[in-house]
Amino acid sequence: GMSGMVAFVGAGCGPVGRRGAATRLARAAPAARVNAARVGVRTLRAQQQPDGKRSSSSSTELHAAANGNGNGAGASKSWSQKLKEQMPxxxxxxxxxxxxxxxxxxxxxxxxxxxxxxxxxxxxxxxxxxxxxxxxxxxxxxxxxxxxxxxxxxxxxxxxxxxxxxxxxxxxxxxxxxxxxxxxxxxxxxxxxxxxxxxxxxxxxxxxxxxxxxxxxxxxxxxxxxxxxxxxxxxxxxxxxxxxxxxxxxxxxxxxxxxxxxxxxxxxxxxxxxxxxxxxxxxxxxxxxxxxxxxxxxxxxxxxxxxxxxxxxxxxxxxxxxxxxxxxxETAAMKKKKKKKASGGQTKMGIAESAKYLASSSYIRNLALLVIAYGMSINIVEVTWKSRLRAAFPDPNDYSTFMGNFSSATGTFTFMMMLAGRFIFQKFGWGTAAMVTPVVLGITGLLFFGLTLFGPQVAPLISALGTTPLMMAVLVGAAQNVSSKGSKYALFDPCKEMAYIPLDDEQRLKGKAAVDVIGNPLGKSGGSFIQQVLIFSLGSLAASTPYLAAILGVITFMWIAAARNLSVQFAEKQAAIARENELEEEALNGGSASPYLQPQGRSAGSSA
CATH class of the missing domain: 1.20.1250 (Growth Hormone; Chain: A;)
Known part of the structure; x- marks a missing residue:
């Protein structure tokens, strides 16, 4: 239920590494320069002399605006002005x-x-x-x-x-x-x-x-x-x-x-x-x-x-x-989008169409694998942890008290991870941020299964710490769930939504539809299905624990491999967008018909 919310949190995390920053700057440059030039044109027209000649000061301001070097309204603002702009x-x-x-x-x-x-x-x-x-x-x-x-x-x-x-x-x-x-x-x-x-x-x-x-x-x-x-x-x-x-x-x-x-x-x-x-x-x-x-x-x-x-x-x-x-x-783009929506422009795909689209795109396939792997991994660990939790707290009130503290710990850790997530995205980029969740879940999950399987062997060491193997498994499992869900909310969900940004409109709509129809249900039910098969085959969840640990290791490995592949593809798509925007910017600067957008020293030509 929190994934939609975190997607927007991720959108506010700043540039996605150096490449992400370059892409955003490349996207912003043409639009910013055109807007600046338009402001300059309006300023020039307002300041034209009665004889139709431009003043030298207006001309200078125009050229500065067209080249993005103006120091007027675009000058740096004080912190109080920036804070005021951020307030509703x-x-x-x-x-x-x-x-x-x-x-x-x-x-x-x-x-x-x-x-x-x-x-x-x-x-x-x-x-x-x-x-x-x-x-x-x-x-x-x-x-x-x-x-x-x-x-x-x-x-x-x-x-x-x-x-x-x-x-x-x-x-x-x-x-x-x-x-x-x-x-x-x-x-x-x-x-x-x-x-x-x-x-x-x-x-x-x-x-x-x-x-x-x-x-x-x-x-x-x-x-x-x-x-x-x-x-x-x-x-x-x-x-x-x-x-x-x-x-x-x-x-x-x-x-x-x-x-x-x-x-x-x-x-x-x-x-x-x-x-x-x-x-x-x-x-x-x-x-x-x-x-x-x-x-x-x-x-x-x-x-x-x-x-x-x-x-x-x-x-x-x-x-x-x-x-x-x-x-x-409401901008013209929004009105156009609404018109497209009203005319049936939305893309909705059934299961067969979604599976076909997943098979045709390695980028969307890797993205779906991330979603499926998380759902299966957290389900495999969580169910086993809750069985240990029941053994430690058989009374419903004791169990409920522990879960209340668990929820508070999850909220606190996620809050801190969201603050750290901004730094991770800016300093290390999308690829590193996408790797955090599978690494955290895999290491803590295998540690939890290790304590569950080898509790008697490490019992003397755990007793020296003043607790029991059962309670240690419960605490490690709780830490595993808190860290996994916190990193999921703060990093995994924003990464997943950011991965759609470099795609064109059709790929974004169809890709998201495919992941929603295939990836989400398969991730949620896949881990449950595996556990059902093992329980029916072996008789109990406890007997299934060694096999669940091995399956978790395989899923985590596949998850990390998919994240690495998607990171390369994500960077390539960003670079392609940056190159495309650079070409558009060059065309804008070199082929503009407006005399007010031309550098100083060139003929103005006919009046705008």
């Missing part, structure tokens, strides 16, 4: 403040749901259930929602569609906390599953656990969909619709920082609520009590999100100042 105007604040609050509340809720869903399914049925949930619950749920959303989008207004998606989610989560969970004994078919388990092989334990804990599986699926639906579809779809490109470039990175603040706050709220049970009298279900607080927060957060959206659509977007600013910021 009064009209911008009317949109950005409620949008920022919406994003904060959506991610506050998402962190609570993400932590709670793991507590429910892992403590009740074990981490072995997660690969089956992702394949047989999340995937059908996503397909079903897509079909339903497409149908509703053709029948409802934008505002009605937003509420039609938001309200059922919030209502379900509140209902789960206050009605479904307290009555799980009546809702869960325990006896039926026990009868089936006595007649089926042991490898069917995970699917039977889904059936036995079907309310938890439903909660898990709904929580996963919140990230896709409310974050990606509802919020970013609305934000991109009401925000100009100029505003997005300036302020979307702030949304990224706000997202990590939401992670920290919500993680601490989960920890606080989970610790409330310590003050409860004996005999009271502490987790049921904590769950009511958590789901109440979801209800309050959902109400705030709905109120902010209502304020945006009924007050902000109807404000005359906002309307005038939006109309003024």
């Amino acid at each position: 105007t009064k009209v911008e604040r009317k949109k950005l403040v409620p949008l920022g609050l919406m994003f904060f509340m959506i991610l506050f809720n998402y962190t609570i749901l993400r932590d709670t869903k793991d507590v429910l399914v892992v403590t009740a049925a074990g981490a072995e259930i997660i690969p089956f949930l992702k394949t047989y619950c999340n995937l059908p749920g996503a397909i079903g929602f897509t079909l339903l959303y497409s149908t509703l989008a053709n029948k409802l207004t934008r505002e009605q569609l937003f509420y039609a998606c938001l309200i059922p989610f919030v209502a379900f989560f509140v209902l789960f906390g206050f009605a479904m969970y307290p009555n799980t004994a009546a809702l869960h078919p325990v006896d039926t599953v026990a009868w089936l388990a006595s007649r089926l092989p042991e490898s069917f334990a995970a699917p039977l656990a889904i059936l036995k804990n079907w309310t938890f599986a439903l909660f898990y699926t709904a929580a996963e969909l919140w990230g896709s639906v409310v974050v990606s579809v509802l919020f970013w779809g609305f934000a991109n619709e009401v925000t100009s490109v100029k505003e997005a470039e300036k302020y979307y990175p702030l949304f990224g920082l706000g997202a990590n603040v939401a992670l920290i706050f919500s993680g601490q709220y989960v920890r606080f609520v989970s610790d409330v049970r310590r003050n409860l009298p004996a005999g009271v279900d502490g987790w049921a009590h904590s769950l009511k607080y958590l789901m109440a927060a979801i209800g309050v957060g959902g109400a705030i999100i709905g109120a902010l959206y209502h304020h945006m659509t009924n007050n902000v977007l109807k404000d005359p100042e906002v309307i005038a600013a939006a109309a003024g910021s």
Whole structure:
């Protein structure tokens, strides 16, 4: 759910190394020079003498402007002027403040749901259930929602569609906390599953656990969909619709920082609520009590999100100042893009078309491999880590407390990585930034698997550190997840989006469609499918651990190879764009028909 946001954070990370800087300068030079020359022409015309002769001072200013050497309006600005330009105007604040609050509340809720869903399914049925949930619950749920959303989008207004998606989610989560969970004994078919388990092989334990804990599986699926639906579809779809490109470039990175603040706050709220049970009298279900607080927060957060959206659509977007600013910021290129969109210019491809396009382009193929490798790698490590986490924290409240601290640590580390990411992009370039995530995930993942496999052998050393092999594996796994996700949000996602920039419009549209249709689902379900095969074959997740470690090593190696290949291709495309812009600049300087764009000492010719 955070990948769309981080893409914009990456867009604000500055030039992509020396080559990236050269490319951007090459792109900017022709446009800047033409604009400067146009300013000079207008200045000259305004200062023409009655007899039609130009003053010497005007001529000098014109030539300086045409050659990019003017020292007037283009002079360096003071830091206070630059800071003032970066601050949102009064009209911008009317949109950005409620949008920022919406994003904060959506991610506050998402962190609570993400932590709670793991507590429910892992403590009740074990981490072995997660690969089956992702394949047989999340995937059908996503397909079903897509079909339903497409149908509703053709029948409802934008505002009605937003509420039609938001309200059922919030209502379900509140209902789960206050009605479904307290009555799980009546809702869960325990006896039926026990009868089936006595007649089926042991490898069917995970699917039977889904059936036995079907309310938890439903909660898990709904929580996963919140990230896709409310974050990606509802919020970013609305934000991109009401925000100009100029505003997005300036302020979307702030949304990224706000997202990590939401992670920290919500993680601490989960920890606080989970610790409330310590003050409860004996005999009271502490987790049921904590769950009511958590789901109440979801209800309050959902109400705030709905109120902010209502304020945006009924007050902000109807404000005359906002309307005038939006109309003024719409360029001819944007109008042309809208016209193309209205005439069916968008590129949407099905699975067969996406696979064909992937096969035809090595650049897009490498990009898709990056996405697939990340999804498979993090899934392989995360499920095994959560199985160790359950062994260390079998009580739901203890598990939830740990996950709250984990979310806060993830937010803090990602915040720091985003600050470091700017330096990495500027100092080392795209290639190095793209290599950080696979290297971090591979090293920490193999270290975690090593502790899991060779815990007894290193037990004396770990005991000397004052802990146990199990707790050490949990802590190393937590560090692995925090570092992997932090580097993913701060570096991997921006790199992925930057890789589309050197492509032409058709390649960019078709390439992104192909990666979205093939890469994302394959990455998410690929790791789950591998684990399912191993669990069915070997009987348990623990027995599969050596094979998962070997598979992680192979995937990481392929990921690094794809990143290196894509780095070379990315640099080549940037260099090609730079050469093309240099040729355009030479043609502009040498072949201009305007006399005001010619250097001093040359005949002006006819009047402009």
